[in-house]
Amino acid sequence: MTLILDHVTKTYTDGPNRFNALDEVSLEVKSGEFIAIVGPSGSGKSTMLSIAGALLSPTSGNVLLAGENITGLSSKEITKRRLEKIGFVFQAAHLVPYLKVKDQLNIIQVLAKKRVKHGSDLLTHFGLQHRLNNYPNELSGGQRQRVAIARALMNDPQIILADEPTASLDSKRGQDVVKLLAGEIKDRNKAGIMVTHDERVLSYADRIVTIRDGKIVKD
Amino acid sequence: MFLAIRELLFAKTRYILIGLIMVLTASLIFIISGLAQGLSADNASSIQELQADLLILTKDAEGELTKSFIPMGEAQEIVDNQGDEHASTLAIRMMNATRNNSQQQLDIAMFATEPDSMLMPKITEGVSPTNQKQVVADTTLKQEGVKLGDKLTIGEASYTVSAFTSGQRYSHTPVVFIHNQGLDQVNAIAVQGDAHVEGSFDVMTKEDALQGIPSYSQEQASLNMMIIFLYVIAAFVLAVFFYVITLQKREQFGVLKALGANNSYLIQGLMGQVVLLAVVCIALGAAITVGIGALFPSDMPFHLELVTMLKPAIIMMIVSFIGALLSLYQVTRIDPIEAIEGAAA
Numbered sequence A: 001m002t003l004i005l006d007h008v009t010k011t012y013t014d015g016p017n018r019f020n021a022l023d024e025v026s027l028e029v030k031s032g033e034f035i036a037i038v039g040p041s042g043s044g045k046s047t048m049l050s051i052a053g054a055l056l057s058p059t060s061g062n063v064l065l066a067g068e069n070i071t072g073l074s075s076k077e078i079t080k081r082r083l084e085k086i087g088f089v090f091q092a093a094h095l096v097p098y099l100k101v102k103d104q105l106n107i108i109q110v111l112a113k114k115r116v117k118h119g120s121d122l123l124t125h126f127g128l129q130h131r132l133n134n135y136p137n138e139l140s141g142g143q144r145q146r147v148a149i150a151r152a153l154m155n156d157p158q159i160i161l162a163d164e165p166t167a168s169l170d171s172k173r174g175q176d177v178v179k180l181l182a183g184e185i186k187d188r189n190k191a192g193i194m195v196t197h198d199e200r201v202l203s204y205a206d207r208i209v210t211i212r213d214g215k216i217v218k219d
Numbered sequence B: 001m002f003l004a005i006r007e008l009l010f011a012k013t014r015y016i017l018i019g020l021i022m023v024l025t026a027s028l029i030f031i032i033s034g035l036a037q038g039l040s041a042d043n044a045s046s047i048q049e050l051q052a053d054l055l056i057l058t059k060d061a062e063g064e065l066t067k068s069f070i071p072m073g074e075a076q077e078i079v080d081n082q083g084d085e086h087a088s089t090l091a092i093r094m095m096n097a098t099r100n101n102s103q104q105q106l107d108i109a110m111f112a113t114e115p116d117s118m119l120m121p122k123i124t125e126g127v128s129p130t131n132q133k134q135v136v137a138d139t140t141l142k143q144e145g146v147k148l149g150d151k152l153t154i155g156e157a158s159y160t161v162s163a164f165t166s167g168q169r170y171s172h173t174p175v176v177f178i179h180n181q182g183l184d185q186v187n188a189i190a191v192q193g194d195a196h197v198e199g200s201f202d203v204m205t206k207e208d209a210l211q212g213i214p215s216y217s218q219e220q221a222s223l224n225m226m227i228i229f230l231y232v233i234a235a236f237v238l239a240v241f242f243y244v245i246t247l248q249k250r251e252q253f254g255v256l257k258a259l260g261a262n263n264s265y266l267i268q269g270l271m272g273q274v275v276l277l278a279v280v281c282i283a284l285g286a287a288i289t290v291g292i293g294a295l296f297p298s299d300m301p302f303h304l305e306l307v308t309m310l311k312p313a314i315i316m317m318i319v320s321f322i323g324a325l326l327s328l329y330q331v332t333r334i335d336p337i338e339a340i341e342g343a344a345a
Ligand SMILES: Nc1ncnc2c1ncn2[C@@H]1O[C@H](COP(=O)(O)OP(=O)(O)OP(=O)(O)O)[C@@H](O)[C@H]1O
Pocket: A012, A013, A021, A039, A040, A041, A042, A043, A044, A045, A046, A047, A048, B341, B342, B343, B344, B345
């Protein structure tokens, strides 16, 4: 199992009120498996993705990443796990505005203290070979999201997490991006989790998990 | 530095603008330092350069050379006690002089001491006085038209300028070194090495004596105040600049942290930018100051050497670091969860 959420609860306290954004959620994702998470607004989708991505620590329960329980690790160690084992695709691509496309990928190598080996193969694979020296503001929304997917693959992660990757795209481009993401996850045998509101992209997922009020109601 | 350099290049304009402010501030700091240095020399180089370690003054002079009056006989006794190899009397009088019987009045500071005194300055031109009627004048008197061999009338007496010396100014006037024959009182006894006196006398260092020169400490204090303000301004300008920039980049920092950048990497980048900006701006400021200094008229009290520039340069570096501290703190506080829409606190 690449990712296991084991009875994960996330509680927010607001004054005297305690509120479970996630309530005893358990989920397993295998390599090569692509899961879509759906549910109404405020149901806890982003919270779950953040915990799976080691951006947020659960109030109780365990997160196992490639067999390792990461719940108790120091924040420094957790940052390292994100760098080495997790790939993110964010809602608004979230590219670094002052980096050229090729450097959007190279920065991952730099952070991992590896030799910069130019992610140009990856970018060629994504049809971006003519855009290597462009800045993000010179790209279309779809191109930006493709760069973001290439960046997520750059560290050869165990798992790829995407929070509404199609939110800033029209439906055709959104479908293309999710198709690409699903294809890469299959080809490279990664585990993938995508939070989405977009019904039309659900067909690319192997499993659809519905969450409501912090609980998984359908799997 | 991968990120830091690329960002500097990408956002050139804003860094050039802040750099400009830094360059101007640095130039101003250097120029005022040069003025402070120059005025200090103009006011007191003769004391700073005095070939002595300590000065003996009367107690009731309260550290002011010109308020200390020691009868010649008593002064001579102290000199003898100290050993006249290592001690000399010193009388300082602010006087008017006229040159070759002309009407023009010249302000001079008369330094009277024993003819073979250790206090006699190094001669840069002419020959050492051989009799009581010959004097050594500071070279800045040349600007008033005084030449070797000219007759100077000081008070009632007439003298001949037999030599020039340099770097001997007191209270913004050129010093003239004169034989102390016939004086009935002096202001101080200058001593090399240790001084042992008691009773109605005080021993002070040359540095302490500087503070007793009229207007010396006020002049220096007001200039130093300006310099300190400029340091504070430089620190604030940098602090505000990097604070605002860091606020703007909050989301980017969140994303980078989510991607696995740790605090120390981001801090290194920020500090790298600060160091680069500070070093370039300070160097440019120094270059500009040297250029401006060359344009100043030669009689302007402006002294700037590499060594005197080093101190303000180092302080500006330190001040820049202090300015960046706030942003460093900000960066460490940014939570990577901010990269996920809607999940941020
Ligand atoms: N830092 C926080 N403090 C308190 N409550 C929070 C915090 N973050 C999220 N919540 C609450 O937790 C619940 C789940 O939030 P989450 O962002 O996971 O929802 P979501 O399913 O992603 O919604 P959406 O579809 O609108 O993005 C919401 O009710 C939200 O208000």
